[in-house]
Every structure is written in structure tokens, then in C-alpha cells.
Amino acid sequence: MQNLERYERQLRIEGWRQDKLAESTVMVIGVGAIGCEVAKNLTLMGVGRLIIVDNDVVEVSNLSRQMLFTDDDVGRPKTVAAKEKLVKMNPLVIVDQYYSDVRELSEDLFRKAEVVCSCLDNWPVRRWVNSMCIELDKPLVDVAMEGLYSNLQVVIPGKTACLECHGEDLIPREIQLAECTLRRRKPEDLKKDLEEQKIHVSLDLVERLFEVGIKTIFDIKYSQAQILDKLDEDVRIKVREIQESLKPKMPALQSVAATIAGIATTEIVKILHGESLGRILNGLLVYDGYSTRFTKVKLMRKIECFACGEHVKTEGAEISVSLDDRVIDLKKKIAESFGFPDPEILYKKWRLQDDQTLREVGIKDGDITYVETSRRFTPLPLKLILKTS
Template sequence: MAATAQPEGATHALNGEHGGESRAKWKYMDTLLSRDRTFTDDNAFEPGEIPINNITNARVLVIGAGGLGCEILKNLALSGIRNIDVIDMDTIDVSNLNRQFLFRESDVGRPKAEVAAEFVMKRCPGCKVTPYVGKIQDKDDDYYMQFTIVVCGLDSIEARRWINATLVGMVDMSNADSLKPLIDGGTEGFKGQSRVIFPTMTSCIECQLDMHAPRAAVPLCTLATIPRQPEHCIEWAHIIKWEEERKDDVLDTDDPEHITWLYRKALSRAEEFNIPGVTYSRTQGVVKNIIPAIASTNAIVAASCCNEAFKIITASAPYLGFPVDGTNNYMLYTGDSGVYTYTFEHQKKDDCPVCGNLPKDMSLDPDSTLQELVESLAERPESQLKKPNLRTEAKSLYYSTPASLEVSTRPNLKRKLAELLSDGEVIAVSDPAFQIDFQYIARFPGVKQ
């Protein structure tokens, strides 16, 4: 095959100095970016200095430094990304070492973000990784505005929804730089997914909640009154009793003493209601939201996420979620029976509470109680709320938090919806974990308007 001619300036990038450092170790990446691409948009990709500069100057935020995050950090650094930030609030546990390969036994007890940053910078000289040990909620819009792309390797739906709502809220139509692409990866056992979101332009995480199985979590009112499962007792100890009896202590889910305390409280609660099945391991699993993880699945999904990030930054190939109608933006992977991937378009929803502007109809039984409605919100694919607060324009229906409002609105839980709502009335539902209000229109089938 004849050699492809290099654009003017590319030779300098390949053999000389670029940005003050030798380009020798980026030879193959530079070659890739210095040639015409078969499937690229001619108006978006100009081979040579421009894509090379873009990849060199990009700043990428990685949220999560666990099994998926370690793979993502490694891939980004080896793909030529020089400026990476990583956020994670967890510390390293012995159980992490079988798949989170940036950590060693001597690192147990140290923050994941710090150790991961040190390891990557040691192995990839010239790559700067800035760690932050804490929650994503600790940072404001100005912090997130610094980045070219945000890549998530999270195991928490709540955290995904928070960063999604934040990035959507940051978009200013008069400032193109305010739109930060969000690449999200997730795994569970032999299955996983990656997706690309352009806030306000394509389907967002809130639009896509129907792709997640409802959480096992239940509303606070159920935990506080009549638990039915061992998980209810554990969540009661976790959410209610810890706050009542140890609110001055920060719960450390890696501390055996803390888990033992929760286990004993949950076991006592279970015995009171004759509920079997509360064990130490189950307590640990519920509190830490432990899901099965396989290193090979993490590697495949992380590779997909980083591949999309590289393509977006350089425009060197079509990418998931290109913000036009009919473009695939979601990749599903399953490896439990062979290796299979499937991409499709998850469409933007007009009634999405984050990126849409229309309230959603909710079909209700007028003879059901408010408590039944509150409990259903934890299982609805579009909400999955654990501590919902419900109100209408005229009155407060029920508040899970704070405790004073919970007590004052608790009597409403036993009342029928027909006593509290009228057909067509708008209900605003919020949760302390999210930055958004869900808008629902109460619909009583068969009731004349």
C-alpha cells in the first residue's frame, strides 16, 4: 500500500518538539490524526496540527476512580490527554485490588483519587492528573466549566443524575463553550453500557432512566413505619437511626465498626417485625450499594467511553450522540453469552424534568392513599426517589425531610388522593439528592374534568 502524504506541519509534530516535549511517544497517534479519514465530516476534520493540538490541550474530568475509573484514567493518559482531573470520595479497600489495577496492598486506606493520580503520572510522564477527594456536589459551575469533556465511571444513579442536571443547567445558548459533552459508562457483571450526551441537545440521563432497573430503595415513610424486607431494616438503620444517634459522626462504609453498628440496629429492627435475612454481609452490600464487577467488562466499557472522548475532541471519526436527529447515542454490551454490542438512538423526551419543559401525566386511583403514591415514586423508572417531598401550588402534601415537616405532614399519608388532589392539578416532587423538581399532572381516569 502506498504511503499517505503527510499534511504540511505534521512532520514537525511527528519528529520535532510540540508544546515543549518530544512527540516520539505519540508517533502512532500523530500518524492517525495526520491523515485524511474515510468517514469524517470534511468540514469538521482537518488532518494535522489542529486535531493534534486539540488532544494536547484538552482537559478532561473523570468522575469515579473505581473499577471503571481506573481503566478510563489509563486509557485517556495513553491516548494523549495531558490534563486530567479525577474526583472520588472513597478510600481503597482490600476488596478493590482484584480489578482496580492502579492500587496496591500498601495503598489500602488511602483516597482512591490521590493514589490513581500518582500512579498514572508516574507511568505516563507529561500527563498531569489533578485529584480531588470529595463529592461532585462540592464543586460549582465554574469548576465544571473548565473541562472539555466529562467522563463518568460511577456506580451511583443519584450522582449521575446530579452531574447531568448540573451540565444541562450550565448551557448558555449564547456561549458554545458552555456545552460540555458528558460520556457515561456503567457495568454490572457481564453487562454494561456507554452513552454520549450533549446537554440540552440530545437525550440526557434523566430521559434515559427507563434504561435502569428501579432501585431497591424505598421511601422514608415505609422505613419509618412498617418494613417488609431485610433491606428496609438496613436502610432504616442507615438513614434514620444513624442520623438520630450518630449524626455528628461521618458514616464510613469501609469502617467495620460502623457497618457492625448498622447491622446490629437493623437486626434488632428485623426481629421486632419478624423479618429474617439481616446479615452482616447483606448490611454491607446494601449500605455500599455493592454490585458484581468483572474486570473484563470494565475494560470493554471504559475503552468505548475513551474511544468516544478521543473522537469528539479530534473530530477524527463519527461519534455516538452527534447532536442531530436519528443518530445513535447509546451502546449496550453483554458478554454473558458470547460478546455482543448494540447501538441505538435514545430519543430526547419533551417531558423530561431536566432537559424538557412539559409536566408528565400521572394516572392515579382517587381511592388510593398518599402513602401508596409516595411509595410508588421509589419504583417509577422516571423518578426513583427515596426521600420525596410532594407539594401543589396550594398546599404541602408530604415532606420526607426535614424531620419537623415530616411529622407535620405525616397525617396526610393515610388520606385518599381524591381528598388532597383534583384532576389536572400539578404536583411538584423533589428530593434532597437532586437539583430538580419533577412536575406531574394528576389524572384520575373516569373522572370528568
């Protein structure tokens, strides 16, 4: 009965089903300005279980907009501090918190969620989450903002466009280019790149990073914990310091976060209702706070999308090669075609070596290889089509 009183006003909404909310689990990835708002909204409305994920701690500069945190929380993991506030707001909601990189969590955890809401501030991990949602057939609500602009995309796997369907238009050019960099790099190159960012490190340090495959600034920013774990403690601490100084510091405003997070939460609730509460946003919604303008962009699913295309899922993506290509050439082609910065190619039981030619590997026309990359939840099946010359 306490429930009925608590939710009395929302129960008056036509088509509202509190039971649907109460039996649902929603995963919120990233507990920043937008993530705080979404988690708060879902908690107040009485979602059954909330899974919150973030690998950061609270900083003073978060306090102007990350509404679940106070001065007392500075230095504490965001998820721990957020959970404390959320269970006070509504003790009927179960909150599971994971102070972790989302890419380190078990697949079973994602399976528990009815909807995934991505409130991340970087493309590499957003792309990873997109691939995971498609693989596990989970609706994804992706939200992001910069300054007075924000955007929202709802992905219903198999039905609506995913983040990669129009990745070439939606993912900023400079990120695409950085993603495609696949050069024969030397430790000196990384040292130089860091110096351009005003970060000075010893050659010995970058050499040790190269040993575990960290070759670019992108690798430093977005390497998963399991790669960093291979480093000695002193190097790892240094990498964390560098990561800290490389953190994107985009302009951000609480009111814009609250606006887009409010809309995102309504879409999540509509998904949980199974459309009985209204039509779910199809495509992309852009909010421009400067001119108070909302723009809806209809996105068509791309048949040949390498993340969600039906054919790709069953048959694999395709790429044309010649037997004289070396593995490094194929990797370059993959990096350019799919925007994977660090592809590894698996064939039969082997991980292919850069200097081998495809003839030496024994590739035949139509063979399937698997491309491993930190931008995907699972390796991408890739069919090699031999060029007839």
C-alpha cells in the first residue's frame, strides 16, 4: 500500500504500469552529469533494480552538475556515493553498483538488464556498449552532451539504426582518424605525441608500454584494466596519472544534462512498457540550447552495417584481399574500413603475425577470420574475398 501512495500521481497517467517498472532492471553506464540524473529519475519512479557502472571517483569539478554527489563524496567512487543517495530517495529500489570499467563486467550482468542506458563521455566505449547491446539484443538508450548541445539515440537491435549504422557521419572526424591510425610506431613516437600534450615521460616508460601493446595516446586513454594489469605497479601508477591529465574536459552544464536525461528516462520507461505508453523515439534527437531547438533526425538502418547488419551477423562482414597482402596490410584496411584502431586477426587457431603474407598463412577465398578489437564486445567475423587479378 505504501507503494500505491508513493506512486499515486504517476499511476494516474493513462497506460502507466507500475508493475512493469517494478519487475525491470535498467543498467546505467557512466554516473556523470547525465548518468546521475537518469539514475535519480528511475529511482524516484520505482524501477525494480538499477545497475550503475562507473570507474571514476568524485572530483570537486563534478559538483556543479553531478547531482548525486556532495563535497563529502570527493575522492570516493562515484557508484558507491550514488548508491547511498539513491537508496535513500527510494528504499524500494535495489541498486547494484560496479566501480569498474564496463568492459570488464561479466556478460551475465548485461543479460539481467531490460534496457541499457549509456551516459558515457567517449566514443570508444560507447561503440563497445553498442556492439554488446546488439549482440545480446538489448535496447540501448545512448545519451551525450557538449556545452549547450546534447543528443539522444535509441537503438532497438534489429529494428532501428545502431550507433555504427551512420558512424561515419555521427562519430567526429578527428576521432575516426585517430581510430584509423595504424602505423609502424616506435616508442619515440609515443613519447613525442605525449610531449605535444605537455606530458613528459622517460623513454624507458614508453618502451615498457609498448611491451603490452600500448602504442598511441588513444591506447593510453582507453586501455582496459586487464592490459594495464600486465604492467608493473610503478608504470601502472604513472599511466593512471597520464590518463588523468588526458581526460576529456568538455564544456558541460547541469541544466542541459537534466534536460536530455529527463527525455532519455521517459524513453526508457516507454521501452519498459513495451510501447503501450507511446511510440519510442526512432532515430536521433538533438537539443540545441543556444537556439532552444529540438531536431529529430530519422536514421535508417544500414543493411550492411558491420555491427547490426543481418547479413554481417550471419555471414560476417566482407573485405577483398590479395594473397600477396601481408597481415599488416590487412590490419590497415580493417582499421580504415571499420574504424578499429587495434585489430588483431584470428584465423583457425592462430593469431596472425604482421609480417606474414596471406599466402603463407594459407588463406583461401571465402575463409572466415575473426577481428578482435577493444571497440567490440565480441570479435567481428570477417570473410576474406580473394581479388581475381
